[in-house]
Amino acid sequence: MKSLLSQHHFLADPANQLQVLHESIELGVPPFEEKLKLANAYPLRAKQVEILQINVGKMCNQTCKHCHVDAGPDRHEIMTKETMAYCLQAVEKYHIPIVDITGGAPEMNPHFRWLVESAAALGAHIMVRCNLTIILANKKYHDLPEFYRKHQVEVIASLPFYSADRTDKQRGQGVFTQSIKALQMLNAVGYGQPESGLILNLVYNPAGAFLPASQAELQATYQQVLWEEYRIRFNQLFVITNMPISRYLEYLLATGNYENYMLKLVQSFNPSAIHGLMCRNTLSVSWEGYLYDCDFNQMLDLPIRSQAGHHISQFSPELLNQREIVIHQHCYGCTAGAGSSCGGQIVKS
Numbered sequence: 001m002k003s004l005l006s007q008h009h010f011l012a013d014p015a016n017q018l019q020v021l022h023e024s025i026e027l028g029v030p031p032f033e034e035k036l037k038l039a040n041a042y043p044l045r046a047k048q049v050e051i052l053q054i055n056v057g058k059m060c061n062q063t064c065k066h067c068h069v070d071a072g073p074d075r076h077e078i079m080t081k082e083t084m085a086y087c088l089q090a091v092e093k094y095h096i097p098i099v100d101i102t103g104g105a106p107e108m109n110p111h112f113r114w115l116v117e118s119a120a121a122l123g124a125h126i127m128v129r130c131n132l133t134i135i136l137a138n139k140k141y142h143d144l145p146e147f148y149r150k151h152q153v154e155v156i157a158s159l160p161f162y163s164a165d166r167t168d169k170q171r172g173q174g175v176f177t178q179s180i181k182a183l184q185m186l187n188a189v190g191y192g193q194p195e196s197g198l199i200l201n202l203v204y205n206p207a208g209a210f211l212p213a214s215q216a217e218l219q220a221t222y223q224q225v226l227w228e229e230y231r232i233r234f235n236q237l238f239v240i241t242n243m244p245i246s247r248y249l250e251y252l253l254a255t256g257n258y259e260n261y262m263l264k265l266v267q268s269f270n271p272s273a274i275h276g277l278m279c280r281n282t283l284s285v286s287w288e289g290y291l292y293d294c295d296f297n298q299m300l301d302l303p304i305r306s307q308a309g310h311h312i313s314q315f316s317p318e319l320l321n322q323r324e325i326v327i328h329q330h331c332y333g334c335t336a337g338a339g340s341s342c343g344g345q346i347v348k349s
Contacts, residue, residue, distance in 0.1 A: 051099075051278075052090065053294075064171045067247045099125070100127045102129040157201070202222065239345050241333045278334070283304075
């Protein structure tokens with residue numbers, strides 16, 4: 001499977017994705033700002049930047065069907081060490097407590113380990129979003145569990161389901177088996193083990209055109225199955241709703257599910273999720289260093305609306321705090337049901 005960009009697919013252009021999303025209004029999906037107004041939450045405003053989420057590139061060893069980044073082995077966009085240094089300057093100068101490193105497969109960036117080591121030296125809490133199979137993809141990655149342990153990295157690992165058929169259908173043949181081996185390697189160095197302090201969280205994304213089930217119920221099932229069948233432990237399961245952008249949007253359109261999915265999102269709008277939206281305390285940095293309200297806006301090329309500069313080298317929390325957040329129709333994905341963020345379900349049951 002190739003990325004949309006390599007296929008020269010019309011959805012590889014963010015402008016075309018935004019046009020499709022805008023046309024959802026004609027299908028009966030009201031503009032997202034109308035829902036915010038009814039909830040007395042418009043304009044949606046950011047709070048203090050607590051998490052700097054750094055997308056270090058779109059290169060990945062997998063080409064997953066639902067990927068909102070359109071990442072894959074055929075993508076070569078990679079963050080430079082210079083841009084990483086600007087990110088670290090912002091973390092140090094303004095005491096940003098959390099650095100969230102993502103991709104693609106972030107480990108494939110040649111400066112990834114330098115970034116982790118440098119952020120750790122600043123005392124930041126580091127999170128890495130790992131697809132698991134990268135650990136086994138090449139011998140040079142086999143020591144990643146030990147590297148993560150050394151720097152007390154919180155590992156957030158993708159595992160679409162606790163069975164091989166559902167996981168492989170979404171991520172590729174053999175991915176589940178490799179993921180299980182990688183999880184066992186992480187467990188072996190202490191990740192997910194009681195009182196180790198080494199946090200291992202898993203991520204669930206629905207495989208079809210539906211919203212995720214209860215996070216608490218899914219977590220209990222994951223923990224039971226993974227322990228009984230593979231002796232794997234982990235800390236939490238993050239349930240994340242699929243955003244109707246990029247490859248998942250292509251899937252919705254190709255299968256005739258787009259209209260129903262968008263209507264399902266708007267019908268499931270939950271105003272209680274607004275206060276916990278990740279765009280309110282997170283700032284997303286692209287591989288080129290440009291700033292966005294969230295990772296999804298980044299992929300749709302919707303930069304921040306702020307008097308501050310749009311590049312990490314111009315980072316100014318005084319101007320970024322309380323900025324008006326850029327919204328579009330895809331934002332329904334984060335406010336549907338129990339809400340969805342990079343930290344899983346927003347509204348806890």
